Amino acid sequence: MKKFALTAALTGLFVMGISAVAMAADAGALTELAKLFSATVTAAGFGIGIAAFGTGIAQGLAVKGAVEGTARNPEASGKITVNMLIGLAMIESLCIYALVVALILLYAYPMAEPVAKMLLK
Amino acid sequence: MEHPLLLLQLFFDSVGLGEFAHHYPNVIYSWLVMLVLLILAKLGASSIKMIPSGGQNFFEVLIGGYEDFMVDVMGEEGRPYFPLIFTLFFYILCMNWLGLIPGMFSPTANINTPLAMALVVFVATHIVGVKVHKMKYVKHFMGPVAALAPLMIPIEIIGHCARVLSLTFRLFGNILGEDLVLAILMFLAGLYLAPLPMMFLAIFTSFVQAFIFSLLTMLYISAALEEAH
Numbered sequence: 001m002k003k004f005a006l007t008a009a010l011t012g013l014f015v016m017g018i019s020a021v022a023m024a025a026d027a028g029a030l031t032e033l034a035k036l037f038s039a040t041v042t043a044a045g046f047g048i049g050i051a052a053f054g055t056g057i058a059q060g061l062a063v064k065g066a067v068e069g070t071a072r073n074p075e076a077s078g079k080i081t082v083n084m085l086i087g088l089a090m091i092e093s094l095c096i097y098a099l100v101v102a103l104i105l106l107y108a109y110p111m112a113e114p115v116a117k118m119l120l121k
Numbered sequence: 122m123e124h125p126l127l128l129l130q131l132f133f134d135s136v137g138l139g140e141f142a143h144h145y146p147n148v149i150y151s152w153l154v155m156l157v158l159l160i161l162a163k164l165g166a167s168s169i170k171m172i173p174s175g176g177q178n179f180f181e182v183l184i185g186g187y188e189d190f191m192v193d194v195m196g197e198e199g200r201p202y203f204p205l206i207f208t209l210f211f212y213i214l215c216m217n218w219l220g221l222i223p224g225m226f227s228p229t230a231n232i233n234t235p236l237a238m239a240l241v242v243f244v245a246t247h248i249v250g251v252k253v254h255k256m257k258y259v260k261h262f263m264g265p266v267a268a269l270a271p272l273m274i275p276i277e278i279i280g281h282c283a284r285v286l287s288l289t290f291r292l293f294g295n296i297l298g299e300d301l302v303l304a305i306l307m308f309l310a311g312l313y314l315a316p317l318p319m320m321f322l323a324i325f326t327s328f329v330q331a332f333i334f335s336l337l338t339m340l341y342i343s344a345a346l347e348e349a350h
Contacts, residue, residue, distance in 0.1 A: 089333040093287065096294030103297075 029119040036115060044102040051098030058091045125304070128224040129153060147231035154215050154228065183211075194336070195343045202342050205245060209238060210335035217296055217327030221303075221320055229296045232289065239288035242338050243281070250345035261345070288337060295330045299323045 066084035070077040129149050133142035142149050165176040187207055192200060213229065220227030228234045250258040264273030303323065306316040 085329060086333065086336060089291075089329055093291040093294070096298065097290055099298055100290055100294045103301075 032119050033116060040105050040109070044105040047105075048095075048098055048102040051095045055091055055095035058094075059088055062087045062091060125226070126224065127226050129226075146226050147228040147234050150219060150226050151216070151228040151234065153225075154212065154219060158212065158215060191339060194339050195346075198346060199339065199343055202245075202249070202339075206335050206338050206342075209242070209338055210331050213238070213292065213334055214328060214331035217331055218324065220296065220300055221323055221327070227296050227300060229292055230300045232293050235289045235292040236285075238292075238334070239285045242288065242341065243285045245338075246341045246345045249342055253346055258345075284337075284341065288334060292330055292334055295326060299326060 062084055066080050069080045073080075127146060130139070130142045130146060133139055133149060161176075162180075165180040169177060184207060187210065188200075188203055191203055191206060195202075216227055216229045216234070219225050220230060247258075250261065254261075262274050262277040263270040264277075299319075299322075302319055303316045306319055309315065
């Protein structure tokens with residue numbers, strides 16, 4: 001618990017330090033765009049990380065159920081394995097949705113043009 | 122992201138349709154998969170014998186096995202819909218596996234191909250429902266109790282539209298993700314054959330995604346076939 005609090009505090013300080021340096025620099029519209037870009041990339045990274053966290057737990061539970069079922073009844077292992085694979089693909093698709101959003105943020109820069117026009121006016 | 126080197130685009134460049142080929146690689150590689158499947162089917166069914174051998178044997182095993190699985194899932198009344206479901210499965214499987222060959226591109230890694238197929242499935246489920254149930258198909262959308270109908274109809278409509286989105290993004294995201302991982306591994310450590318273990322995993326996940334797409338089609342069609350509450 002202490003280690004987690006320490007890591008969280010250091011991360012917070014790091015983020016604030018970066019933004020402080022950015023604000024101390026030439027406070028023009030380009031800095032705003034740079035902050036927008038770095039925020040976008042940070043959001044993409046954290047988004048897929050959190051999605052993978054939930055997916056890992058859910059798929060672990062699915063495999064747990066399948067393995068326990070096979071242990072109790074080895075003859076049904078074929079059907080149990082098929083159902084497990086279907087369930088794993090369903091759960092994985094939720095993580096894939098988050099991955100697609102992260103890829104959109106990284107490579108398609110949505111709203112970059114309108115925001116840039118607004119800031120550089 | 123730089124454009125990769127695609128062999129079929131070079132071929133089209135030499136013929137003169139280079140512009141089309143560079144803007145729509147998913148279309149030309151879909152044509153390639155269709156051509157390969159048609160040639161395979163022609164070879165497999167050219168001389169049908171009572172005791173099969175070679176290509177006919179392979180296709181009998183594949184199609185017979187899949188039809189048995191489909192009847193297991195859908196029940197006997199699902200048998201007429203087997204051509205659509207097996208075509209979706211085999212076509213998506215071949216398109217996914219095509220991307221693993223160096224110099225080729227999976228059409229499913231572009232969002233248009235999975236979207237088109239998901240729309241076909243969406244339209245097919247509604248056509249099946251209307252054909253079998255005629256006008257009583259609307260009862261599928263009205264929920265278990267008639268009093269809840271004004272609440273259930275928007276929810277059911279949104280659920281049906283969400284099916285199209287989920288089918289599309291599941292297939293597209295999986296195949297694009299695997300293509301990107303292979304490209305990045307190649308960029309990072311190509312000389313040490315780093316993408317190779319990933320390619321083995323990609324063979325398996327491509328198969329699973331094709332199977333899941335066709336299995337979900339089976340489930341949606343059997344949901345449209347069953348009696349409403």
